Amino acid sequence: MRKKLVAGNWKMNKTYQDSKKLIKSIGNNLDEDTLSKIDVVICPPFTSLSRARKLTNKSKINIGAQNMYYENDGAYTGEISASMLKALGCKYVILGHSERRQYFSETDFTINLKLKKAIENELISIVCVGESLEQRENKIQNQIVKEQLTNCLTAIDRKDFNKIVIAYEPVWAIGTGKTATPEQANQMHIFIRETIEKLYNQDVSANIKILYGGSVNENNSQELFNQSDIDGGLIGGASLKPESFVKIILSAIN
Numbered sequence: 001m002r003k004k005l006v007a008g009n010w011k012m013n014k015t016y017q018d019s020k021k022l023i024k025s026i027g028n029n030l031d032e033d034t035l036s037k038i039d040v041v042i043c044p045p046f047t048s049l050s051r052a053r054k055l056t057n058k059s060k061i062n063i064g065a066q067n068m069y070y071e072n073d074g075a076y077t078g079e080i081s082a083s084m085l086k087a088l089g090c091k092y093v094i095l096g097h098s099e100r101r102q103y104f105s106e107t108d109f110t111i112n113l114k115l116k117k118a119i120e121n122e123l124i125s126i127v128c129v130g131e132s133l134e135q136r137e138n139k140i141q142n143q144i145v146k147e148q149l150t151n152c153l154t155a156i157d158r159k160d161f162n163k164i165v166i167a168y169e170p171v172w173a174i175g176t177g178k179t180a181t182p183e184q185a186n187q188m189h190i191f192i193r194e195t196i197e198k199l200y201n202q203d204v205s206a207n208i209k210i211l212y213g214g215s216v217n218e219n220n221s222q223e224l225f226n227q228s229d230i231d232g233g234l235i236g237g238a239s240l241k242p243e244s245f246v247k248i249i250l251s252a253i254n
C-alpha cells in the first residue's frame with residue numbers, strides 16, 4: 001500500500017516573519033498519530049526554509065524546497081544547490097513545476113539534470129508533469145505527459161525510484177479554480193503508472209507515489225484522494241490557509 005503524501009507549495013508567498021504563524025497553525029492542528037499515517041511536506045520559499053525546519057524539528061512534518069540548481073557550487077548567481085538544501089534539513093524538492101517551465105524557461109532536459117543531482121544528494125524529488133489547456137483540447141495530453149516523463153526520467157536508475165514522486169498538474173487547473181474531475185485525474189494517473197511500467201517495471205510503477213495538483217481544496221480533496229491511483233496532492237493556494245490545508249491532509253487518511 002502506498003502511503004499518501006500531501007505537500008504544500010507556498011510559491012512566492014509569506015515573508016520570513018509571516019511563515020512562523022502559518023507553520024505553527026498547521027503544526028498545532030496535526031497530532032503525531034495523524035502524521036504517522038501520512039507524509040506531510042511544507043515547501044515555503046527559500047528564505048523561510050531554515051525557519052520552517054526549526055519550527056518542525058520535533059514533529060514528523062517534512063520540509064521541501066520549490067526548486068534547486070543542478071550544479072554542485074560555483075559562479076551561478078542567484079541559484080541554490082541540492083547540498084545546500086540537504087544541509088538545511090530539507091527532505092524534498094519540487095522540480096519542473098509548470099510555473100518554472102512557463103516563466104523561467106525550464107525544460108525536461110534541465111529538470112532531468114536537477115533530478116540526477118537531487119538523487120545524488122538524497123533529496124526526494126516531486127517531479128511535475130502536465131498538459132496545457134490547448135493540448136488537452138487537442139486530445140494530446142497523454143502524448144505530452146508521456147514525453148515529459150520519458151525525458152525527465154532519462155538515465156534514472158530504477159533503484160532510485162524511492163527518491164521520486166510524480167505530481168500530475170494539468171496547467172489549466174493550476175490556480176484557476178478548475179479542477180480535473182476525479183475520474184479525469186485518475187485516468188491520467190493510471191496512464192502515468194503504465195508509462196513508468198513500460199519504462200521500468202511493474203514493481204517500480206506499483207510503488208511510485210503519484211500526486212494530483214491543480215485547485216485542490218478541502219471540498220474536493222477526499223474524492224480525488226479516494227481514486228485508485230491518486231496518492232495525495234500538491235497543494236498551492238489552499239496550503240496558505242492552515243484550516244484548509246489541515247482538512248485536506250485529514251481527508252487523505254479518512
Ligand code: PGA
Nearest residue numbers: 174175214215235236237
Ligand atoms: P493550486 O496550485 O492548488 O493553487 O492550483 C497547485 C500547484 O501549482 O502546485
